[in-house]
Structures are given as C-alpha cells and as structure tokens.
Amino acid sequence: MPETPPPFDPHAYATVTAPLLGLDLDPTWMAAITANLGVLAAAAELVAGFPLPDAVEAAPRFEA
Amino acid sequence: MNIPPVSDATTIAAAISQGRASAREVVASALDRIARIDGRVGAFTDVLTERARMRAETLDAAIARGEAIGPLAGVPFAVKNLIDVAGLPTRAGSKINRDCPPAARDGTVVRRLEEAGAILVGALNMGEYAYDFTGENVHDGDAHNPHALDHMTGGSSGGSGAAVAAGLVPLTLGSDTNGSIRVPAAFCGCFGMKPTYGRISRAGSFPFVGSLDHLGPMARSVADLALAYDALQGPDPEDPVLTSRVPEPASPSLESGIGGLRIAVAGGYFARGGDPEAFTAVARVAEALGASREVELPEAHRARAAAYLITAAEGATLHLDRLRTRPRDFDPAVRDRLIAGAMIPAPFVERAQRFRRWYRDAVLTVFDSVDVILAPATPCRAPKGGQTHFVLDGVTLPVRANIGLFTQPISFIGLPVVAVPVRLDAGLPLGVQVIAAPWREDLVLRVARQLERDGICTAPVAEIA
Numbered sequence: 385m386p387e388t389p390p391p392f393d394p395h396a397y398a399t400v401t402a403p404l405l406g407l408d409l410d411p412t413w414m415a416a417i418t419a420n421l422g423v424l425a426a427a428a429e430l431v432a433g434f435p436l437p438d439a440v441e442a443a444p445r446f447e448a
Numbered sequence: 449m450n451i452p453p454v455s456d457a458t459t460i461a462a463a464i465s466q467g468r469a470s471a472r473e474v475v476a477s478a479l480d481r482i483a484r485i486d487g488r489v490g491a492f493t494d495v496l497t498e499r500a501r502m503r504a505e506t507l508d509a510a511i512a513r514g515e516a517i518g519p520l521a522g523v524p525f526a527v528k529n530l531i532d533v534a535g536l537p538t539r540a541g542s543k544i545n546r547d548c549p550p551a552a553r554d555g556t557v558v559r560r561l562e563e564a565g566a567i568l569v570g571a572l573n574m575g576e577y578a579y580d581f582t583g584e585n586v587h588d589g590d591a592h593n594p595h596a597l598d599h600m601t602g603g604s605s606g607g608s609g610a611a612v613a614a615g616l617v618p619l620t621l622g623s624d625t626n627g628s629i630r631v632p633a634a635f636c637g638c639f640g641m642k643p644t645y646g647r648i649s650r651a652g653s654f655p656f657v658g659s660l661d662h663l664g665p666m667a668r669s670v671a672d673l674a675l676a677y678d679a680l681q682g683p684d685p686e687d688p689v690l691t692s693r694v695p696e697p698a699s700p701s702l703e704s705g706i707g708g709l710r711i712a713v714a715g716g717y718f719a720r721g722g723d724p725e726a727f728t729a730v731a732r733v734a735e736a737l738g739a740s741r742e743v744e745l746p747e748a749h750r751a752r753a754a755a756y757l758i759t760a761a762e763g764a765t766l767h768l769d770r771l772r773t774r775p776r777d778f779d780p781a782v783r784d785r786l787i788a789g790a791m792i793p794a795p796f797v798e799r800a801q802r803f804r805r806w807y808r809d810a811v812l813t814v815f816d817s818v819d820v821i822l823a824p825a826t827p828c829r830a831p832k833g834g835q836t837h838f839v840l841d842g843v844t845l846p847v848r849a850n851i852g853l854f855t856q857p858i859s860f861i862g863l864p865v866v867a868v869p870v871r872l873d874a875g876l877p878l879g880v881q882v883i884a885a886p887w888r889e890d891l892v893l894r895v896a897r898q899l900e901r902d903g904i905c906t907a908p909v910a911e912i913a
Contacts, residue, residue: 401791406772413784420788423849424760427753428796431803434750442801 394421449473453481454615454909457523457672461565464511464522471504471511471522471567478524478569482616485912490591491611493529494536494571500524503567518565519675519699525619528605529571530578531555531663532652540654541574541604543587543777544770555652556684557621557663564679569617572607576779578623578656579763579786580604581631581851582831586779590833594910595637595876599830602635602851604628608666609636615909619667619676623653625660626755627825627855630867633666634879635830637869638907639896640666641673644691644886645862648677651686657762658689659801660755660859668907670897673866674699677889691887698890706898709891711739714823714883717748718854721841722827726854729870729878730824736904737895743818746810747803751857754800754807756849760789761797781848808861815885820895824854825867825879855881864889866896868905880905 395418402409409417450468451459463469479497486492507522527533530540532551539545553559558568573591575582583591583606591606593599594614601610605622609632612620622629624642633640641664648663655661665676681695713719713734719727719742734740745751764771764786771790775783814821827840831847838847858865858881867879882899884891899905 398788398791402787405768405790407787407790408772408775409787410775413780413787416780416784417788420760420785421791424757424788424792424796427756428792428799430750430753431757431796431800434747434803434806436799436802436806440802440806442798442805 392425394418394425397421449477453477455618456669457520457618457667457675458669460523460618461519461521465517467511471507472501474522475500475504475524475567475569478617482570485614486616488592488597488912489594489610489614490589491572491607491614491616492526492570493539493573493588493607494533496568496570500567500569507565507567518563520561520679521565523566523619524569524617525561525566525621526568526570526572526611526617527558527621528574528608528623530574530623530654531557531621533558533568533571536571538654540578541576541585541588544774545654553652556649556686557680560680560682561676566619572611572620574607575604576782577767578604578625578628579782581627581848582606583632584833592833593636593830594912596830598833599876600635600833602632602826602830605632605666609633609638609640612636612638612666612668613910614912619665619672621663622666624662624664624859625657626759626859627852629664629666630825630855630865630879630881631851633867633869634825634877637871637877638666638668639670639673639869640664640867641677642859642865643677643889644864646689646691647889648680649684649687649690651684655766657759659762660759662859668909670893670900671702674702674893693887696887696890698893701890702893702897704894706737706895709819709895710817711737711820711822711895712741712743712818713739714745714821715742716744717857718745718823721853722824723840725829725872726824726827726878728872730822730880732870732872733868733880733899733904734822736899736902739822743814743821745814745857747807748857750803751807751860752853754803755856755860757792757796757800760785761792764789804860811861812885819884820891821883823858823881823883825881826851827853829876829878858883862886864892866892868896868899869907870905
C-alpha cells in the first residue's frame, strides 16, 4: 500500500480527535500515529473511489 | 517407541492406537525436543509439562483397557497463546493481558482436539494482540524462523509456524484475521489452513477483529491438517458467528485427487507487486495441477484496503479502554496503529463494510466457473528479523503493513484456504494459497494433498543450526 498520504492534515486531525476518544497522546508517538492515519486515509480514498449502489448493505455474514 | 522421534500426527496416532508407541513416550520425546531446541526458536511461551504427562498417562491407561481413544490419539499439540488454556492468563502476545485471571477452562478448540485424543503441551508465541505479520514480540522475544534463525517466522501465529517447522510438535493451532496462519505457514514452510469464516468455533480465544477472525490448524502434512480440521468442527453456542451446518469431515475425500476440478490462477492484483519468486511458486503449483486458466478477483486492491480499514477500526474499538489506561504497556508499533484506527471516521468503515458485500458477491460469481483458485501467500520469502522495509516491484514499502497484501483480499470474505509450502531451491520456502468457495474445505485439502503426493509441496523438519 503506498505511503503517500492524501491531502489532509493528520497531525491536526489526531490532535483534535484524541480528547474526544479520551486518549492522552505522548508527543513522541505523533509521527507514527499520523503516518498510520495517512495510510488509513489513502485506503479509505481507494474504497470510496468505487461506486456502490445504495442498495448494497454491509455484510457481517458470509454464508454461501 | 517404534516411530521416529519427529513424526507427523497421523503416524503418531496410528502407532499409539496400535500399541507400537505409548503416549507417555511420545510426550516425553516432544518435551525433550522443546527443551533442547526452543531456546533458539522462541516458539513456546508456556510448556505444560505436568499437564501433558498426566494426560499421556491417562490415555495410555485407557488404551490398556482397550478403549478407543480417537483419531489424534496421543498427538502432542500446542496453541497460539490467544487461545484459552485452563490455569494460564490468555496473554494474546501482550503484556497487559498477563494481569488477567487465569482461564477457568480450555478454549473450545483445545477441548475438541483433546476429545479426539490429542495432548496439549504448551502455548505459543505470537505478535501482540495478533496485529502483526512478522512473528516478532517485544514482550516475549521474537519467534525465529527454524529454516534460518535470523529471519522472521511471519505472524501473527509465528510460534505456531515455528513449532511445526522445527519439529517440536506435529500440530499447532493459530488464528488468521488477515493472513496470520497463511503467512507463517509460507515463511516457515509448513501447511496452514484457514477454514471458512464461521466454520470453527472461536469461543475461548481472545479476539482481534470479530468480523474477520478465524482459527485453524498448522502441520507438516495435509493428512494432519485434515484430521485436526475434522476434529475441530462442531456446534458451539458460545461463538455467535459459528455456522449451523453439520460437520463435514474432509479426511474421507482426501485421497480423491483433482480429477474434474476446475483450477485457475488468480491474475491481475495477485500477479504483480511481489518478488518474481512468489509468482514462480504459483506457476510451479499451477503446472503440477495442469491449471492454465487465469481468473481475476475483481477490485482485489480495494478489498485489501477495505480489510485494512475494518481491521484498524474494529481492533482499535476492542482495545480502546486499554489504550486509554495503559498505552505504554503496548508494543509501540501496535499501539500507534490502534490509536490511528480509533480515529477513523465511521463513514470510512461503513463504506468498507458495504464494499465487502459487493466484493463477496462478485467473487462468488467467479466460483460459478472455477472450483479452486491459486494465489501467492506472501509477496516474498521471509524477511530478516527486525527488517522494517522491503522493495516490492521496485517500490520501497514497510514490511509490517505489506506482508499480507495477497492474503487480506481472501480472508476479507471468509474463503477457505490451505497455504501450501513450495521450495524453489535451497533457500527459504514460499507459500501458495489454494482457495475455494465458502464451505469447500474438502476441495482445498484434496488439492493440497495431491501436491504433497506429487512431491511439489513438502514440509520437512528444519535442521536447526
């Protein structure tokens, strides 16, 4: 998976989101957290790039 | 004991059932080998010496009384340490879980194997909380690849692969969320089976990603995989996603061969992005099976991305309280990924789950015209221990996040797979995924057995330097 992050500011996002989640982040962790957020955002962009009909529902079961 | 000290499960069970060996002798031999070798391999975190000896004595006494013991009579086995073992805290590769009370009873899969006559001898090393493809563990030390101790085992069921490859036990259990059985099977050169999602009970195991978690066996022979798989099936109200299908034993059809099976190679996404050797291994297996056709699993790259998102989000949700209260007790590499996963906006995850439905339907359509699909298990041979980046197809990528790029799109929709070992040369082994439609474990085991019988896929015990 490419490490190239999409154009958003993961550092600012992590800083705002951490208190909402009750997470106390050590500043030394931020580089790794934001790098991971970048990878996740790229993955989300890839998934979102596929057009899905509204009728497609989530698949928690996989019975054939 | 009239069998070699390192034998497969089928050989051991036959010898014990026929009185050519005793369970006591077999267990003593396994415990001795673990004591002599595991210090270099790092497969075990707990060795259950007294429990195993007592169980062996009980079995021998039952055999002496003429009682039938079961198809795994006296077979020593060990389980990834996320599976409950009575009397041990289920650490799941973590430091934090060691503070949990000891498990009150064994997990369902342990009970099932012991009901079939097997003997639990220990719990096995793993990547922390199963969020791992390397087999490395900062708390317990890394598991080492028995075929080259300075290389990774693959993970997260690293101890499970290493214990089998080193001949410490013939049979282990692992878990596979995104590839955690198939990757160490490939790197350690043994057979690994990930059954259909919902086939085997996960009750009494520590979860990672509930909608992706599977348990399954690893072994050095396909017959052993089938024996274990057959013993592991059955109803269990304690696993909410367990199938209501009646058990479908695979051993009876194991020697049926591949006649009439439509076998194809996965193209597109599964034919690029790895070392050439990974694809050579697939080609060797395909040639042996006479599989010249290629099929495409549509949008596999997006399936992998969606699996990545769901894993991060579900895993983070599971661990959120621990991330709040004990973040410094995590492996930093796991903690930082989980924290990022906790921050994923809900629409990203929901979209990934909806895509999963579309992808599942699309892939099931492929199985209208093919019975078995072949794909690489990993993009490369086992990297060096501690290696953080590798170059795949000219692109430098982080190792941890990318070892599973060929396994993730398969487990994402719960398909049954046997990872078969391939030795192209004197170097480290590679693995190939043999994949079928849901509930067709019988087919992947038949194909794996044919490859083993033809000498294409073998799992010799590693010679530990």
